Amino acid sequence: MPRKKADSKRRSGCPLNASVEILGDRWSLLIIRDMMLRGFRTYKEFLGSYEGIATNILADRLRKLIAHGIITTEKNPLDGRKVIYSLTPKGIDLAPVLTEMVLWAAAHEDTANQALVHEMRKDKEKFTSAIRQRWAETARAPKRFRSLRSQRLRDVDARRARRGQH
Amino acid sequence: MPRKKADSKRRSGCPLNASVEILGDRWSLLIIRDMMLRGFRTYKEFLGSYEGIATNILADRLRKLIAHGIITTEKNPLDGRKVIYSLTPKGIDLAPVLTEMVLWAAAHEDTANQALVHEMRKDKEKFTSAIRQRWAETARAPKRFRSLRSQRLRDVDARRARRGQH
DNA sequence: CAATCTTACTTGCAAAATACAAGTTAAAAT
C-alpha cells in the first residue's frame, strides 16, 4: 500500500502546485496554526478563533484536511459530543511552512505577535522542534491517558467556574 | 513614509493571516514560482504555463501582486507591446516559503521534479541564495542593459526560427 | 426523568470568486 497517492485531478505534478491545491485557500493554514500553536482540538475552539470562520466552511475544511491526511479525528471518550482533532505527522511537518510564512509577513507587512516572531527568527530549527516536542507529548497514543485526564480536569474546572458566575 | 502599512480590512493582525490573505489562493504562488524558478517575465509566458491559468484571473492576480508590492512592471523599450514583470525584494523574499512548500509536498505527495527537490533538500540556504543571486543579476537596475540586450537577441533568434518553420 | 444545554455539525440562499470564450487595443512585422 503506497503512502503517497497521486491525485488524478491535479493540474500538474509540480510539488508547489500540490501544496497550493491542498493548502491554497484563506482558512486551511489558519486551522493548522490554531492546532499547532494554540493547541486547539475541537470544532468549537476553531469556530471561536479570532478570524471568524463560518461553520459550514470550517466543516468543509476539516473534511478536506482529513481527506489529505493532515489531521485525524477521534471521539472524546469522556464526552461523547466532543470530537478531538489531531495533527498527523504530515500535518506537523507543515511547521516550517508556517514559520516561513510568518517570518515573511512579519518582515514585510504590519503585523502583531512580535514575541512569537522573535522566537521564530532567533532559531527556526529550535522553534519547529519545540512544536514537534509538544505535539509528540499531547497528541500521540502513548501518553493519551494523561492528556485526556487533564482535559477532564479542565472541563470540571470550567463547569465550576460557570456555575460561580450565575 | 512607512514601508509597511496596515491593511485596515484584515481579519486579524496575525502574520500568518496576512500571508494567507495575500498568497492564499490557487494561483499567486504559481506565478511567483514561474518568475523565481523559470525566469518568466511576460504575460504570455504566464499564460502558457503548464497549469493553464485563465487570462482574466492572471490579469487580476498580477494586479494584486503589484498592489502588494511583490512584483513591479516596466515596458520593454525594444518592443512597446511587451510588459516586463519583475519580483521586488519583498517578492524574492518568498523563496524560503516556496522552498518549504515544495519540500513538504515532495515528502508527502506524489510529485515530479525530483531534481529540483534534491537540490533544495541538500542545502536550503544555498538554494535560496542562488535564487537571490540570479535575481540580482537579471532583474535589478544596474545590469539592465545586458538583460535587455540578450532579450533582444533571443527575440531575433525566435523570429528567425519561426520563419524557418514556414 | 423531562426539560434544557452543548457540541458538532447540515441546509438554504445570496454574494463573490473562478473559469471559459470571445472580443478589443496598441504596437510591431510583413
Next chain:
DNA sequence: ATTTTAACTTGTATTTTGCAAGTAAGATTG
C-alpha cells in the same frame, strides 16, 4: 496597408464562500 502579436477586457455560466437558521446526539440540570 494589412496582418500578427501581446496584453489585456468583457460577458456569462459555474463554483465557492459567507451568513443565518436549523438539527441530532449526548450531557447537564432541576
